Amino acid sequence: MSALRLVIFDVDGTLVDSQADIVAAMSHAFARAERDAPTREAILSIVGLSLDRAIALLAPDVDAGTQGRMVEWYKEAYIALRAKIGAAESSPLYPGAREVLEALNAQPETLLGVATGKSRRGLDKLLEGHGLEGMFITQQVSDHHPSKPHPSMIRAALSETGLEPHQAVMIGDTSFDMEMAAAAGVAGIGVGWGYHPRAALGAARHVIDSFDALPPLLQQIWETAA
Template identity: 65%
Template sequence: MPLKLVIFDVDGTLVDSQGLILAAMRAAFAEEGLQAPTREAILGIVGLSLDVAVFKLVPDLEQTQRARLVDGYKQSYMQLRAAQGAAQSSPFYPGAFDALTRLREREDVLLGVATGKSRRGLDKLIAGHGLEGYFVTTQVADDHPSKPHPSMIETAMLETGATAAETVMIGDTSFDMEMAAAAGVTGIAVKWGYHPATRLGAAQAMLDDFGALDGALEQIWGLQP
């Protein structure tokens, strides 16, 4: 039986990092003497590569100051994460760890990640939550164009040998669902993340909670528990 590939977004899908993201972005703007964007605006760009995200927040700002905002965000994020710990600053959503563990134990499923995080950030999160060995492919912003470009999914499929029909992308933002559509894979949206359901129209399935994931995969692929 061909192996199935389940790719997860991270922030807003597996873990709730909004407190950390908001605090780091507000600190970066304050350092530049600028008024921070609204909570909704900041959470609305989560998932994009950081330089693209900052551009979307302040497109009229001079390029060198945007670059300082990017660096300031990185520094603030790392300091806050170090003070709180990765698991505490980015806790799992209810049911996330159990869902990952159930899927990891299956012989017919491979797990992957496609995230706007850096490699360093993802590694810290994986270590903080004890997820070493869970993901056979991990795609990060360091190595790819920003979502919704399909590069992350295409590379994950290439690394695992999965076809588009054997792959799903699970995420909380329109960027995740548009990326899935661009790669020709099934997009499964979650309702608990940072984009409202009204922005997730490209999704082919939608989850109210992690308890519904197994049923969604069964419907897509006919997988039995």
């Protein structure tokens, strides 16, 4: 059995707090479509989904063509907001995130991955802004997969690293992340600081409330799986 293990992270609401730009960009898209913007709570409830799926859920009465334009308006607004102050400022890392990432990355047997509803371009800009290029050996983005909670992203990450489900965990803040993990047969670790309430993380095997709690929990999971 390989001694390697894979730790996959969601991004928005898990590693970084990008809610201000997400809410602003979505509000802009709805304004361009001459529609009232959803509430902040409604917008945050769809974070993690692919953008086309998210807008379809938020604007179900809008025709498909307009929904497609809203996707583009959202992207334009998000890029403009990020360019104004930079990715590191517009989407800051949560407390403890960098320290835990660096500690895990220093472990030869631990591989890091990302499974995000962001686009390839969006993820690249974020990693560059935080100086995290090269940190994640497998990076799954919305361009190449069905929206969460479909398990495609995790299955691809396992395939790329040659690992089995029991050798991996998925860390995320939404029900979509935890349902995706369950569907892929991977242990889901929910985080209590993100965009979905703790009560929505029912598919998680574990829930943590700070990054400090992650390393000891991972050690416990690996020992149990051994």
